[in-house]
Amino acid sequence: MEGDIANMGQFIGAGLAAIGSGAAAIGVGNVAGNFLAGALRNPSAAGEQTATLFIGIAFAEALGIFAFLVALLLMFAV
Amino acid sequence: MADTTESHGADGATDAAHGAADAAHGGAEAVGMPQLDFSTFPNQIFWLIVALIAIYMILNKVALPRIASVLADRQGAITSDIAAAEELKLKAVEAEAAYEKALASARAESAEIIAAARQEIQVELDEAIAKADAEISERAAQSEKAIGEIQAGAMESVEAVAKSTAGEIVSALGLSADRAAVDGAVAARLKG
Amino acid sequence: MADEVYKDDGLVFHPMDQFIVTPLFGGTEVHWYTITNVTLWLALAVAAIAAMMVFGTRGRATVPSKSQSIAELAYTFIHKMVEDVAGKDALKFFPYIMTLFMFIVFANFLGLIPMAFTTTSHIAVTAVLAMGVFLTVTILGFVKNGAGFLGLFWVSSAPLPLRPVLAVIEIISYFVRPVSHSIRLAGNMMAGHAVLKVFAGFAAITAVAPISVLAVTAMYGLEVLVSFIQAYVFTILTCVYLKDALHPHH
DSSP: OHHHHHHHHHHHHHHHHHHHHHHHHHHHHHHHHHHHHHHHHSHHHHGGGHHHHHHHHHHHHHHHHHHHHHHHIIIIIO | OHHHHHHHHHHHHSOGGGHHHHHHIIIIIOOSSGGGOGGGHHHHHHHHHHHHHHHHHIIIIIIHHHHHHHHHHHHHHHHHHHHHHHHHHHHHHHHHHHHHHHHHHHHHHHHHHHHHHHHHHHHHHHHHHHHHHHHHHHHHHHHHHHHHHHHHHHHHHHHHHHHHHHHHHHHHTTOOOOHHHHHHHHHHHHHO | OGGGGGGGGTOOOOTTGGGOOOBSSSOSOOOTTOOBHHHHHHHHHHHHHHIIIIITTTTOOSSOOHHHHHHHHHHHHHHHHIIIIIOGGGGGGHHHHHHHHHHHHHHHHHHTSTTOOOGGGSHHHHHHHHHHHHHHHHHHHHHHHGGGGGGGTSOTTSOGGGHHHHHHHHHHHHHHHHHHHHHHHHHHHHHHHHHHHHHHHHTTSTTTHHHHHHHHHHHHHHHHHHHHHHHHHHHHHHHHHHHHHHOOOO
């Protein structure tokens, strides 16, 4: 019984942590969307900023990956 | 690993008797995620470093210098080709200029020749015209002279005919006319 | 584990089993020298890189063949990235960065082969890569700039009362760099492969099998993209950190 409750806690926690992936998706979409808006407004400057775009996306996505990692740790490692 | 997964799964499925085993899992083995199985870390790190050194050697000693030299060669070839093309273009421009020059000089020469020929012809023509003019005027003078002679001859004959005719007419009228008087009257009449 | 609960239905998820390190030639103990599937796939990555970068360019042609132009493309891609992001004086680290990029991109792509082992999905591997970058950058920063490297943490453009606070934040973010640098790569690889495995597990149910196959196909395409983008991101972040070390006064 005790183990079941602990398991339940793990799964609920993992599911909650998975919300972070959605938040990261919002972040990545924000970065890419704003880049696109700016790029369409000034296409000549867009080419040089692709590196910045990818760095921004990487930072936003890293946090989502952290959430995913927390979920994985709860599921498999705790 | 397969059997550890089984035992871990058994933890979830069976009851609280496994609490102790669970704790052991979490602590020493950490088998749920293979990534957190620290017993494999030395192995992975060792082989990773071997692989990285191998890649570094391959790239640094062979691949990158080779590609760099190929790219430099290509850059050089492109630059020299562009220079050669530039030179050829220059030559073409030069050749065009020379052609233009030759054409212009040929044109000038031909114009000169034409002018000279025209001059020559003009001179000849002038000469011929002058000669012809001289001849014409000479002939005109001759003919005028002849005409004058003929006219003078004609005048004389007219006078003689008039004199004799007048004398004849006078005598025919029954008058005896003085020869000198008749001649004088005719001459005065003709001069009239 | 949750998968065991559904075992009776024939629906079995083992999303993490693909990451297990096993010795290739018998035995169960994994010593540091044991030849494991990690060794095999690392060796394949080395072989693939050698094939592309050395065998592919053997012609040394001025007008490149297909394989040679791929190698040249990789070369100029990273060369330009290092030059643009980190500056001209970072070009002496170009072989090192090229090594990182080629290794990650090939390990990622080789991991996408069905039944393959993805070496970059392991924290142990990416942590070594990230720590290597971190140590290189830190040591280089202190060697090049001496104590001036600490100016990286002292934001001179901020108002004076804020600076200590910012310094604390900057220091924390500096030391989090290797963590996020390594976990980003490993996490992306792990997540993608685990999701593929989960979708593939649904194929055991006949009713949803077509959807499952479609989903696996779509995810596979996404994973190909992610494999490249993560290698690119790892490399470009290395360049950014290198720029910080070479020119700490931004």
